[in-house]
Amino acid sequence: MIENALKKLNITALNQMQEAALKAVKSGHDVLLIAPTGSGKTLAFLLPLLAKLKPDVKGVQALVLVPSRELALQIEQVFRQMGTPFKVNCCYGGHAVRVEKNNLAHPPAVLIGTPGRIAYHLEHQNFDESFVENLILDEFDKSLEFGFESDMSYIIGKLLSLKQRILTSATKMEEIPEFVKLKNALDIDFSQNLQSKPNLKLKKVTAPAADKLEVLFKLLTKIGGKNTLVFCNHRETVDRISDILFEHGLGHDVFHGGMEQIDREKALLKFRNGSHKILITTDLAARGLDIPEIEHIVHYQLPYTEDAYIHRNGRTARMHAKGTAYAVITPEENYKYLPEDIEEEPLSDHYEIPEASDWVTLYLAHGKKDKINKIDIVGLFLQKGGLAKDDLGLIEVKDTTSYIAVKREKIEKLLKILTGEKIKGKKLKMEVAS
Numbered sequence: 001m002i003e004n005a006l007k008k009l010n011i012t013a014l015n016q017m018q019e020a021a022l023k024a025v026k027s028g029h030d031v032l033l034i035a036p037t038g039s040g041k042t043l044a045f046l047l048p049l050l051a052k053l054k055p056d057v058k059g060v061q062a063l064v065l066v067p068s069r070e071l072a073l074q075i076e077q078v079f080r081q082m083g084t085p086f087k088v089n090c091c092y093g094g095h096a097v098r099v100e101k102n103n104l105a106h107p108p109a110v111l112i113g114t115p116g117r118i119a120y121h122l123e124h125q126n127f128d129e130s131f132v133e134n135l136i137l138d139e140f141d142k143s144l145e146f147g148f149e150s151d152m153s154y155i156i157g158k159l160l161s162l163k164q165r166i167l168t169s170a171t172k173m174e175e176i177p178e179f180v181k182l183k184n185a186l187d188i189d190f191s192q193n194l195q196s197k198p199n200l201k202l203k204k205v206t207a208p209a210a211d212k213l214e215v216l217f218k219l220l221t222k223i224g225g226k227n228t229l230v231f232c233n234h235r236e237t238v239d240r241i242s243d244i245l246f247e248h249g250l251g252h253d254v255f256h257g258g259m260e261q262i263d264r265e266k267a268l269l270k271f272r273n274g275s276h277k278i279l280i281t282t283d284l285a286a287r288g289l290d291i292p293e294i295e296h297i298v299h300y301q302l303p304y305t306e307d308a309y310i311h312r313n314g315r316t317a318r319m320h321a322k323g324t325a326y327a328v329i330t331p332e333e334n335y336k337y338l339p340e341d342i343e344e345e346p347l348s349d350h351y352e353i354p355e356a357s358d359w360v361t362l363y364l365a366h367g368k369k370d371k372i373n374k375i376d377i378v379g380l381f382l383q384k385g386g387l388a389k390d391d392l393g394l395i396e397v398k399d400t401t402s403y404i405a406v407k408r409e410k411i412e413k414l415l416k417i418l419t420g421e422k423i424k425g426k427k428l429k430m431e432v433a434s
Helices: 002-008 016-026 041-050 069-081 097-105 115-123 140-145 149-158 209-223 235-247 261-272 306-313 374-384 408-418
Strands: 031-034 062-065 088-091 110-113 134-137 164-169 186-189 200-206 228-231 253-255 278-281 296-299 323-329 359-364 392-397 402-407 430-432
Touching: 002 041, 016 031, 016 041, 016 186, 031 041, 041 069, 041 134, 041 164, 062 115, 062 149, 069 088, 069 110, 069 261, 088 097, 088 115, 097 115, 110 115, 115 149, 140 149, 140 164, 209 228, 209 235, 209 296, 209 323, 235 253, 235 278, 253 261, 261 278, 261 359, 296 306, 359 408, 374 392, 374 402, 374 408, 402 408, 408 430
Parallel strands: 031 164, 031 186, 062 110, 062 134, 088 110, 134 164, 200 323, 228 278, 228 296, 253 278, 296 323
Antiparallel strands: 359 402, 359 430, 392 402
16 A cells, blocks of 8 residues: 555655654554654655554544644645545644534544644544544644643543554654653654755845845845745734835735634645745744745744754755755844855845746635535636646645636636536636635
């Protein structure tokens, strides 16, 4: 089953960390896996899990606890892409409880969720925990940081049939809380890989404090239409930068904890599918999220700790790809973790604003609950919409909505052609995602 899953994911070989994790999890021992962001921890615990799931058990067999809804959705997506016969579901704050209860009435083999929402479902006996033999605490250090300790303790206390615990973290932990009940855990520590990123270039852009926004704008226009994450320490700074870029007509999106969850989800989705090439964010996007092929990181504000700096940079130069991280700093700023010989990035007075992305995201008010899948959408857009295969990009189908990346030059005509059409017997509700 593992070989088939890898084929479905178009992966020909596992990395060293994944091989070590696979061997450790297969042994049946509890496992503590420490590895940097972007190293492939999700596959490291999902692949060996496949061998432990039993087709004849009609209940939740594996529980994956994560600190954020974005990470929950991402793991669910990877599991679905594996093409296994096992059902998977997601539960998280902000998602309709009614929908989740209906899903749990036909229990999945794998349940992924945030600790608060999973604790709620256990409390209300919405699923039978007696079949759960495998527990994964993904990004466990983050879950503790976000204040989920009591929820996790409650959940673990209810899981009386547990046979194996797998705990993952991007950083070393001084001690594991007692409530986790790790026993004779095998330690797989790849944290040293955090420091060594041979394909990552570090550069600085020096600017007086009063000119930092203007300098950032110049840097982003110089970088051009390449996938770029801009990190700030505060939500207010994210919003202020967004206002300036909007005034200058530079396409982008924002992502931070002060946004509604649906808006956060849309921002990530549009960044993933290439509708926007620039994402302005806080450290919320520094870990755990699968946003592939980021070529540039910009630290508009450098973080307070070296750990946070390393995790931000971990978003680029992943696996064997190359990337560049820029620090925008004032002459007075001094950070011990920045190399003394860091190269200065020269900037001219003016750069042309990059053209808008080739892709636009369409929103459909139909999803899994309407029995709609990707094949239905592709069929409608190609056969009735007159699109070629290359005109369609990433398609993501959620519970009640779907998002489709479509070539910009085809959008207007497509919307006209499909007006009044039906999908699965329902009138098509569709618009460009704001």
